[in-house]
Amino acid sequence: MQAAQSINDSRYRLQWIDILSKVKEIKLSLEQFIQGYLQYQKAFMQFPFDTSVLMYLIQRMHPSKKVKESPFRFFLQLSQSLKVDRNVFFEQFQWIFSNGIKNQWYQMKDISELFTWLRSQDQLFGEYFSHYAFNVSTDDLWNMFLQLCKIKAINNINQKHVMATLNEKISLSSVDTFHQYTKLAKTYLVETEPESRSLFIELFEKIFDAYIIKRIDYPQYLYHFYRTNYKDLLQVGLEMSLTNRLERPTCLFLVRKILCEIESYHKTNAQRLKALFENLKNFDEKLCQKYAAEKIIDDEWLKDFLIINLQIWLKLDQETYKYLCENHQNNPWAIYIWSRILHLSLSNMLNNNHADILFKINDWMKIVKHHIYNPTDIFTIISVNKLFELVLIKYSRSILLLPNIDIIMNFIISMRENTSRRIDVQQINNFISNGLENVYEVFHLKSKCSLYRDLSTDSIIRCFLPLIDLHLILGSVDPQQYKFPLTNANIDGIVALPKPKDIDITNIESNEEFFARFIRQINEWFDWFDRFIDIFQHIIDWLKNHNVNCSSQLSIDLLNIRYDFKMTFVEMRLIIDRVLKILQPFKDLRRLCHLFNCLISFQILNPGTLNTQDNTLKFLTELKRFQPNNTFMVQANATYEHIISISDRQQIQWSLASENHPCHITVKYRIHGKNNQYEILYQKENVPIHKNVLHGQFESQRNGQLIITIDNNNNNNDSSRTIWYRIKSISLSTCYLFHGIFNIHYDKCYQQNPQIISEDDFSKLLDQVFEFINKLLNGDVTLRAMEELRTIFYDKNINIREEVKKLYTNRTNEQNNDQVNIPNIDSNEKEIEQVCEWLQIYQYYSHLNIIMKCIETFDILPLNDEEETTGHLRRLSGNENCSLRDITQAYRILQDCFQNLTHQHLQLIKTAVECSNVIKMMRKSDLYSTHGRRRFQELRDNLTTQFQLQELNNMILNSWIITYTLIEPFIFQSK
Missing domain, CATH: 2.60.120.680 (GOLD domain)
Known part of the structure; x- marks a missing residue:
């Protein structure tokens, strides 16, 4: 190293690692090597040991695992003697630690001591614990967890690392393995100090919750679990808990699995229900008694057991229902679950089909043989009570429209008498009282008219009949209201239905028989009233238009009978009485009804x-x-x-x-x-x-x-x-001649002095009108007397033959007192033809001026007959003293000239004269020549295409096309 330093070349600057890596064998121990370095430390001041050198030596000269002293304590002492920073040491020691754990160099007591040193170092602890967990089995990790708890090495700082790592590993364990861990935890709990137990249980709860949620709620793990596993886990969850409460989310989760986990896809609803209550039967009864079901069982749990439609309910067979009723053992959870299933099912099922639901469940109760009340039949009582709460109470305002549910009603009445905390007796009392009030109204004829029609079919009212005293009810009202309104033979013949009988309120064999007869008779009254109103509604409206006394209100009342669904039978009966009273003075009612075309509904x-x-x-x-x-x-x-x-x-x-x-x-x-x-x-x-x-x-x-x-x-x-x-x-066709004649007579009497007219005065006026009509049909009326009728023949475009048929036929029926609605015309055909001839000539007579104007305007007649015929018609003078019977002789020329003209032709002639400018315009436009017709056809086709979806324009176009066709004779026959 000194030689390398003297060279002073960075390329040859040696490091401890370089030298040590060249040494093939070091016969010194790690401790001897470090001590030798420390002894000559001053000689190596230019080449000090760094942390990496220490890590290299530890890795290469690692003590044997047989050494009793903690290797971590030894390494830490060496680092301290070398003055290596503690944190730096632990940061670089990780990979040696991980390798040592993998090769099982360390004992648990030494590892736990190391974790104790690091427990305040958030990041370091997390990294070391992660290395440890990665290289050991889940069993070793669990034992380490228990050891750390025992030595109080887990605190708020490192707890998150322990729990995250432990949960990740534990979740992969089988149920049996987890049970082993639980047993170890229970043993530890017994041995540990009291002050440490709370923290341990808190940590175990977290591990338990994480295991349950991840292990059970994930489909890939689910197949490993059975119902017994869920029960065992639930027991563990309750025992190893600070609160020991079933309301914990994981405990609730396990309860749901125990009770509601069923192979839903392969079972019917009835089978699922049976399985549910079988699971509940095998559940811990003490828990059911200790915990309120409504705090444990959520509605969401029951969604696979709901009876989603009535057809599924009806498939709940006798055997299955018997099992449910006999095996609930008054378990409060079973009672609550059944109640909620019914509540949710009925709530979803109701969709304006309440009558069908009640009727079919009523029959179903008989099929499953639970149609007789038994105070111990808890499930059936709950079923009826839910029907009562969700259906009957909801529709109690229209209670009598409900079907005849005798079994359900008998249950409800019995439930009221045998009070129970599950039943709201006051509600039942109110319901029955309301039903009885409705029944009283029915017999007092104060119910809505439509209800009596509905009661002709089987109704819930029959369930209330045994509860009433009919003699008392019927005796409390005026017996006159049970008598059919007084009518005369004239009215009876017009209505042409068998007259209903009075209702006999004295002969009461039984409530049921009397009720059936009562409703049948009331509906016979209704049929008669319906026909009566159909016929006379229009007559009353006509009387109203002519200010007849009380007719205006009667017209409104008759309309209310049709459209006011709140009208009671008594009110309807009173209106019919008033209509009969106002019609009483009229002698020719049948004739009047024929003229108004209202006899046939x-x-x-x-x-x-x-x-x-x-x-x-x-x-x-x-x-x-x-x-x-x-x-x-x-x-x-x-x-x-x-x-x-x-x-x-x-x-x-x-x-x-x-x-x-x-x-x-x-x-x-x-x-x-x-x-x-x-x-x-x-x-x-x-x-x-x-x-x-x-x-x-x-x-x-x-x-x-x-x-x-x-x-x-x-x-x-x-x-x-x-x-x-x-x-x-x-x-519907009406008689213009009758209305015209009547209005003339009415205006003479009342036009100058409009006032309310009594029915008697109006009847007398009508008699005068019919007297005039009879004279008209006999031909005894002069042209002077008919002058006032001229406007009718001129303006109304009447069909003479149809008008005469109506007038003549009805006169015949009246004279013969014929009660048949279909008139006999054949025997009087000649007389009718004669009257038609008279009135046809008179119609020509009334149109003579406009015909002459049309002849002059459009030059209609052929040239060779023009002067002679036209001159004769112009010289024709009126003879007002001429009777209608003699009109044929006096004015035969009109018949000869115009015999081919119908009332439509006359109307066309009048319109042509009034609109002559239109005809002149069309002629001027040259639309009827060969070229003009082609132009018109093209224009018509183009406009038809353009106006295809334009209703107003289409209507105008159609009118123009019709006009083009109708005025053609006035264009081409003018010369």
């Missing part, structure tokens, strides 16, 4: 026929152009309902077509206010509406919904259907 005019003349392609082309939104699509393997609202008093013509395929079709009409009553208009499968259009027609007094149902299931052609429809509606 509903009738099908065409039940649905395929029009072989109506090609579907042509129909679709027209519909797509004029009504492009009248379509809907039905997907493959689906059923679709298309609903169209219909107003009251309408005649409806419906048409259906399909683009490509035949269809299964059902067409129904749902009448408003009749408890969803349907009228089937058409129903057939494989209807070829892709070839021919399906048409149907019906009339209804009442508004409702037209429902078109297309069933696209089970078709050979698995494809969607595009359906097109057309709805044409017109108001």
Whole structure:
């Protein structure tokens, strides 16, 4: 070294490591070598020992493991004699320590002493403990943990390193191995000092928690565990705990595994439930008694056991349910679990299907033979109580709409009598009291009208019947309200239904039999009232429009019967009485109803026929152009309902077509206010509406919904259907002549002095009107008397034959006192034809001026007849004294000239004269020449395409096209 120093060349500057590494054998011990160095230390001042040299010597000259003295203590003394910094020493000693642990050079007592020296050095301790754990088995690591606890080497500084390393290694151990560690821990706990036990248990809890969470909650380890393992671990967790509480998360985790770990994928719900309660039966009963179930068992645990729908509940067979009921042993946890399963299941199951749930569970209780109350049948009592709390209480306001659940109700009543802490008796009392109040209202006729319809089916009300005294209930009200309203033969004949009988409240054989008869009779009353309102609603509205006394309020009340669902039966009955009273003075009610076309509530005019003349392609082309939104699509393997609202008093013509395929079709009409009553208009499968259009027609007094149902299931052609429809509606026909004649008489009496009219005065006025109509039909009216009717014939575009049929037929029915709604026309056909001839000539007579103006404006007649015929018509003078019977002779020329003109022609002539400027404009535009027609066709096609989805513009275009066609005769026949 001195020679190297004299060379003074950095390339030849030697180090201790260089020299020592060249020495093949050192016969000195490490201690002798260091002592020799220290003895000649001054000679080596320029070449001092550094830490790396010491590490090299320790590694090369490491003492034998048979040496009793701690090698770490020896190394530390050497470093101190060499004045090596303690921390620097330990930092560089790590790799020697790791190798020594690997080769088992050190004893546990020496290693634990080393850890004691390092316990305040956070980083160093962590590194050394990590080296140790990496090179020893988990058993050695656990023993070291116990040793460190024993010598109090674990503190707040190094605890995190010990726990992190230990948890990582322990988590890989099997359950049996972990149990061995637990036994060692228990032994240690007995031997250790009391003041050290708390810290040790705290550390063990952390190790236990980490092991449970990582080992059990990870799928890759789960297959190693069995239920007995979980139970053993739970026992350890409770014993080795500061709190000894089951509420610890890991203990709860183990409890869940013990109770709820079931092979769910391979078992039915009933099997899972049985397994759950079997697990609970084998669980530690002392824990169930010590800890409240609601603090231990979370709802999340029970999700695999919930009865998610009613069908699953019904599959809970008698054997399984018997097992559940007989093996719970009044275990508070079993009772709580069953209660929560039912609560969660019913809460999820309820979706406006409460009636179905109650009805089917009621039957299920009989199937599993738990339909008779037994105070020891805890599970069934809980089941009924949950139904009561979650269903019956929730729907108690409409209690009587619930189904007849006799078994459930008997249970509830028995539960009330046998009080239990599990049952809210006050709630049951309130429920039964509410039900009884509803029953009293039913028998007092104070319930809503719709309820009596619903009670015609089996209802929960039958469960309350044994609890009431019918004699007392019926005896507390006026017996007159159980008598059917007084009607006369006229009203009875018009309604044309068997008149309902009074309700006999004296003959009560049994509550059940009386109730069945009572509801049947009330619904017979309803049927009669419905028909009565359908017929006379329109009559009352007409009376209201003419200020008849009380008719305005009656009109509102009749509408309320239809639309106010809160109206009671008593209120409805009073309204019917008032309507009967206001109609009493009228003698010709049947005739009036015929004229208002309100005798028939509903009738099908065409039940649905395929029009072989109506090609579907042509129909679709027209519909797509004029009504492009009248379509809907039905997907493959689906059923679709298309609903169209219909107003009251309408005649409806419906048409259906399909683009490509035949269809299964059902067409129904749902009448408003009749408890969803349907009228089937058409129903057939494989209807070829892709070839021919399906048409149907019906009339209804009442508004409702037209429902078109297309069933696209089970078709050979698995494809969607595009359906097109057309709805044409017109108001039910009325008699213009009657209304015109009546208004003339009414205006004479009341136009100058509008006032409230009594029903008697109005009846007398109506008699005068009918007397005039009779004279009119007999031809005894003069043209002077008919002058006031001229505007009716001129303005209303009336069909003479239809008007005469209505007037004449009804007069015939009245005279013959005919109670049949279908009139006999054949025997009077000649008389009707005669009256039609008179009135037709009078209609020409009333239009004569406008016809003459049309002739002059458009030069309609041929040239050779123009002067003679026109002159004769101009010279025709009116003879006001001429009777209607003689009009044929006096004005035959009108019939000769205009016999081919219908009321539509007359209306067209009047419109043409009024709109002559339009015709002149069209003529000027030259739209009817060959070139003009071509231009019109092109323009029509272009605008049709542009306005395809524009409803308003489409309507204007259609009007223009129709106008173009209608005025053509006035263009080409003018000369």
